[in-house]
Amino acid sequence: MKISARNQIAGTVLSVTKGATTSxxxxxxxxxxxxxxxxxxxxxxxxxxxxxxxxxxxxxxSDVMIGVG
Amino acid sequence: MKISARNQIAGTVLSVTKGATTSxxxxxxxxxxxxxxxxxxxxxxxxxxxxxxxxxxxxxxSDVMIGVG
Amino acid sequence: MKISARNQIAGTVLSVTKGATTSxxxxxxxxxxxxxxxxxxxxxxxxxxxxxxxxxxxxxxSDVMIGVG
Amino acid sequence: MKISARNQIAGTVLSVTKGATTSxxxxxxxxxxxxxxxxxxxxxxxxxxxxxxxxxxxxxxSDVMIGVG
Amino acid sequence: MKISARNQIAGTVLSVTKGATTSxxxxxxxxxxxxxxxxxxxxxxxxxxxxxxxxxxxxxxSDVMIGVG
Amino acid sequence: MKISARNQIAGTVLSVTKGATTSxxxxxxxxxxxxxxxxxxxxxxxxxxxxxxxxxxxxxxSDVMIGVG
Numbered sequence: 542m543k544i545s546a547r548n549q550i551a552g553t554v555l556s557v558t559k560g561a562t563t564s565x566x567x568x569x570x571x572x573x574x575x576x577x578x579x580x581x582x583x584x585x586x587x588x589x590x591x592x593x594x595x596x597x598x599x600x601x602x603s604d605v606m607i608g609v610g
Numbered sequence: 611m612k613i614s615a616r617n618q619i620a621g622t623v624l625s626v627t628k629g630a631t632t633s634x635x636x637x638x639x640x641x642x643x644x645x646x647x648x649x650x651x652x653x654x655x656x657x658x659x660x661x662x663x664x665x666x667x668x669x670x671x672s673d674v675m676i677g678v679g
Numbered sequence: 680m681k682i683s684a685r686n687q688i689a690g691t692v693l694s695v696t697k698g699a700t701t702s703x704x705x706x707x708x709x710x711x712x713x714x715x716x717x718x719x720x721x722x723x724x725x726x727x728x729x730x731x732x733x734x735x736x737x738x739x740x741s742d743v744m745i746g747v748g
Numbered sequence: 749m750k751i752s753a754r755n756q757i758a759g760t761v762l763s764v765t766k767g768a769t770t771s772x773x774x775x776x777x778x779x780x781x782x783x784x785x786x787x788x789x790x791x792x793x794x795x796x797x798x799x800x801x802x803x804x805x806x807x808x809x810s811d812v813m814i815g816v817g
Numbered sequence: 818m819k820i821s822a823r824n825q826i827a828g829t830v831l832s833v834t835k836g837a838t839t840s841x842x843x844x845x846x847x848x849x850x851x852x853x854x855x856x857x858x859x860x861x862x863x864x865x866x867x868x869x870x871x872x873x874x875x876x877x878x879s880d881v882m883i884g885v886g
Numbered sequence: 887m888k889i890s891a892r893n894q895i896a897g898t899v900l901s902v903t904k905g906a907t908t909s910x911x912x913x914x915x916x917x918x919x920x921x922x923x924x925x926x927x928x929x930x931x932x933x934x935x936x937x938x939x940x941x942x943x944x945x946x947x948s949d950v951m952i953g954v955g
Contacts (some may be wrong), residue, residue: 542680542682542817543725543726543815543816543817544650544680544682544737544813544814545718545722545726545813546722547645547648548671549677550647551645551655555639559906560766560767560915562767562770562917563906565671566906570641570643571643571651572640572642572643573640573641575636576616576617576619576674577671577674577926578668578676578683578927579907580676581772581784582684583784584635584684584685584787587681587683588683596676596677596678597677598676599682600645601721601811602647602648603811603946604669604948605645605649605671606648606650606889606891606946607665607668608618608665608666608887609657609663609664609665610889611884611886611930612885612886612927613887613944614923614931615882615929618927624918626869627700628700629700629701630835630836630837631837631839631841631855632698632699632836633700633850634721634841641683641902646856648948649890649946650853650892651878651948652841652892653856654890656888656890657888661945670879670880672739672741672880672924674822675683675739676683677680677683678682679681684813685784686784687815688783696838698838698839699838700762700836700837701837701838703809704814708781708783709780710777710778710781711778711781714807714811714812715755715812715839716812716886717808719858726816727816728814732774734816735816736814737813738764738783738807738812741786741877742786742806743777743783743785743786743806743878744806744807744820744821744822745773745785745787745804745805745806745820745821746799746803746804746820746821747796747797747804747819747820748805748819749818749954750955751820751866751954752854752856752860752863752951752952753860762828767905767909768905769904769908769924770905771907785933787821787877788821788910789820790823790877791821791823792821794821795821796819808834808949810948812951822905822951823924824922828920831951838914842952846915846919847918848916848919849917850913850917850947852893852950853892853893854947854950854951854952855904855947855948856951865901870954872949872953873948873954874952876921876951877949878922878924879924880925880945881921881922881924881925881944881945882923882925882945883911883933883941884894884942884944885935885939
């Protein structure tokens, strides 16, 4: 499926930390940065997310802020 | 100011496209990826955003989705 | 690509209204409801969105509120 | 209260899963689709959300993405 | 309608600035602060938003970040 | 760091409620209103958030809805 979100950045799963309903998934981006996603445990299970897997960080443009200085 | 958003990624402004009220700002991240932010024209003016400027892409973890395959 | 967003609802494009940088896309869901998305003009062009096309409305669970009464 | 969010879709509560601070609420929409919301436990208690209750899924247009193919 | 969003803050409309598809609405909160909302022109028209009107700023808890220093 | 988010409102931490991965932080705004943020436990620890601390509630304009009546 091709999606409208402007930001789709390739990476590798560094870690998956499951909470009661919400998981934190850290990806290492190809460029070396780390990005953290907060998604449902259900999604983690459905996607079978595990350390070392190839994955894409997806962010809508309207959810990105800019900082300077 | 130190902020709670988990994702703060350094980059350089590639382009600023102003609409009637909303601007699209593209950053080249240090790792080479491009990220697009949709912010208000007011914010662009206040931050004085211009091509070539150092800037940080800021995204809350709860706004990041994960894709696989 | 399989994505973590919990809400992926099939529909058909009813209309695409382009602004200076932001477009409003209305989908008729299979169940008959209408859903409105605010996405970038760039995304509309890249996805080639036109009236009558099959498309999916995608929403992260953390972006859904509940109302009662 | 009348609100600006473009998407307000009627449904019935299918399930409420409480975590430590965050709950996942699934609604069956009138059209038959299921939608998942991630809201605070506090909100679940305040709205008295229970299986079988009539409820509305509320989503801002800027939080809806579009997928094709 | 009672909604799950944790943040519902009373105020008065200071200004409405319409773009091609998106409007910026500024509210003066009872406490004196100003808050800016980016909503669709359609919503502005439907709610009949005008300077001086009583209105409520509504924000989901998952969309609020915290800054210190 | 100066950021693009239009809404940056000063307040004081009222309470911090930690879940398994997600915390709810309530601030009392200078104007007397209370605002709730849902952020990661990691962010709470990194910012050292405690009751009584000065802190700022940060919200992107595109995450603010308006209600009337």
